[in-house]
Structure formats: C-alpha cells, structure tokens
Amino acid sequence: MDLVEILPDILPDRLHMFRFPIGQAYLWCDGEELTLIDAGHKDAAADIEEAVRGLGLRPENIRRIVLTHCHRDHVGAAGELARRYGAEVVAHRLDAPVIRGEQPVPEPVLLDWERPLYAHGLTVEPAPATRVDREAEDGDLLGFGDGARAVHAPGHTDGSMAVRLPHHGVLFTGDCVAGVGQVMLGVFNTDRERALESFRRLARSPPPSPASATATRLTHGTDAVLRASADRGSGLQVEHG
Numbered sequence: 001m002d003l004v005e006i007l008p009d010i011l012p013d014r015l016h017m018f019r020f021p022i023g024q025a026y027l028w029c030d031g032e033e034l035t036l037i038d039a040g041h042k043d044a045a046a047d048i049e050e051a052v053r054g055l056g057l058r059p060e061n062i063r064r065i066v067l068t069h070c071h072r073d074h075v076g077a078a079g080e081l082a083r084r085y086g087a088e089v090v091a092h093r094l095d096a097p098v099i100r101g102e103q104p105v106p107e108p109v110l111l112d113w114e115r116p117l118y119a120h121g122l123t124v125e126p127a128p129a130t131r132v133d134r135e136a137e138d139g140d141l142l143g144f145g146d147g148a149r150a151v152h153a154p155g156h157t158d159g160s161m162a163v164r165l166p167h168h169g170v171l172f173t174g175d176c177v178a179g180v181g182q183v184m185l186g187v188f189n190t191d192r193e194r195a196l197e198s199f200r201r202l203a204r205s206p207p208p209s210p211a212s213a214t215a216t217r218l219t220h221g222t223d224a225v226l227r228a229s230a231d232r233g234s235g236l237q238v239e240h241g
C-alpha cells in the first residue's frame with residue numbers, strides 16, 4: 001500500500017477516505033454492504049481493494065459505485081471494480097454519456113492560476129470508457145446510507161452531483177467544493193458561475209438531522225465552514241483570481 005493513504009477515522013465503521021496522489025474516493029459501509037463514492041484513477045483498482053481489505057472489509061461486498069462526475073481521477077477504476085464485483089455504477093444523467101465514452105470530456109474554462117494545477121491533473125491517465133448502470137437525477141434516492149440522495153450540483157461539469165446522507169449528516173461534494181487547508185469553490189469548472197451557485201446551494205441546504213451524534217459533530221463544523229465560505233461569496237474569486 002503505497003499509492004493510497006487511508007484516513008479511516010472520519011466516521012469509524014461507516015466512512016473512510018482513500019487519498020490518491022491525485023484525487024480521492026470514499027467508502028461508505030452499511031454493515032457489510034459497501035458503496036464507493038468515486039473510484040480514483042485508472043490503475044487504482046488493486047490499491048482500492050487492498051485498502052478495503054486493510055480496513056477488515058471485503059471488496060467483494062462493493063455493491064455500487066457512485067460517481068460524482070466524469071473526470072478521470074474519479075471514474076478511473078470504476079469500470080474494473082464494477083466488473084470484478086458486479087457493482088452498480090451510478091452517475092448523473094448529464095455526465096453519463098461522457099463516462100461511457102460517448103461524448104468528450106468537457107473542457108474547463110481555466111483561470112490563470114488554475115493552469116499549472118490542471119496540467120498536473122492531466123498527468124493522470126484518462127479513464128477508460130465505463131458503463132453507467134443507473135442515471136441519477138436531482139433528489140433521487142441512491143439505495144445506501146439510510147437514504148442517500150443525489151444533489152445535482154452543476155458547474156464543475158454539467159452532470160456533477162453531490163450526495164447527501166441526511167440521516168448521518170454527511171455530504172459528499174465531489175469537486176464542487178475543494179478542501180485544501182480552507183474550504184473553497186472547486187477548481188477547473190466548465191461554468192464557474194453555475195459552480196458558485198451550486199456551492200451556495202450546498203451550503204444553504206438544511207443542516208443534517210441529529211440522527212448520529214458522531215456525524216452531527218462532524219458536519220456541524222463542516223456546514224459552518226461551508227456556509228462561511230459561501231457567504232464570503234466573491235471572496236472565493238478574489239482570494240485566488
């Protein structure tokens with residue numbers, strides 16, 4: 001295990017984060033049933049399997065892979081893992097044709113300071129064409145996490161989606177939100193204004209239910225940070241523009 005850093009203690013027994021040299025993925029556990037949120041780069045399957053086993057879990061129990069959007073560092077290993085374990089691949093309707101390889105990956109409108117970062121991101125190999133079994137729409141139940149729902153959050157790509165687990169107070173933001181020391185609007189957006197709208201919508205969403213003490217503690221902090229960042233509004237551009 002040298003390509004994946006496991007951050008296992010976000011919500012012990014429930015939520016784990018796998019961090020790759022570029023990009024990250026999350027593992028959600030409903031008992032033995034596992035859901036991957038994003039799937040790392042093209043060659044990450046073996047590392048993800050090893051990471052799952054390292055947590056004392058079975059990759060054979062990966063039931064679904066939810067892709068937050070069509071980018072290579074999120075889709076990469078999804079097809080291979082889905083094939084191996086018969087997992088369902090879920091993505092938003094508008095990014096599904098890109099993930100399947102039927103449409104080109106949309107070009108972002110880059111700010112000057114984003115260009116070197118973007119070039120670095122392209123050192124990851126493109127994702128292979130990947131089947132999508134289910135196309136999600138805003139508000140759809142996704143079948144895990146005691147009521148996980150898709151939240152359409154366009155702007156990074158047209159079909160970017162966040163995933164909210166109200167029962168657990170967890171929000172997977174995909175690349176709509178970046179957390180690099182500070183919480184800020186994600187980079188490499190195809191439509192920065194729409195991305196900012198999505199960011200604000202996520203920040204305004206109702207706070208999580210207090211169903212889980214641990215999760216609530218975690219996300220109260222996160223929600224507050226997200227709201228504060230959205231409130232800074234144009235600051236998001238000024239800080240880095």
Ligand SMILES: [Zn+2]
Nearest residue numbers: 069071156175
């Ligand atoms: Zn992305």
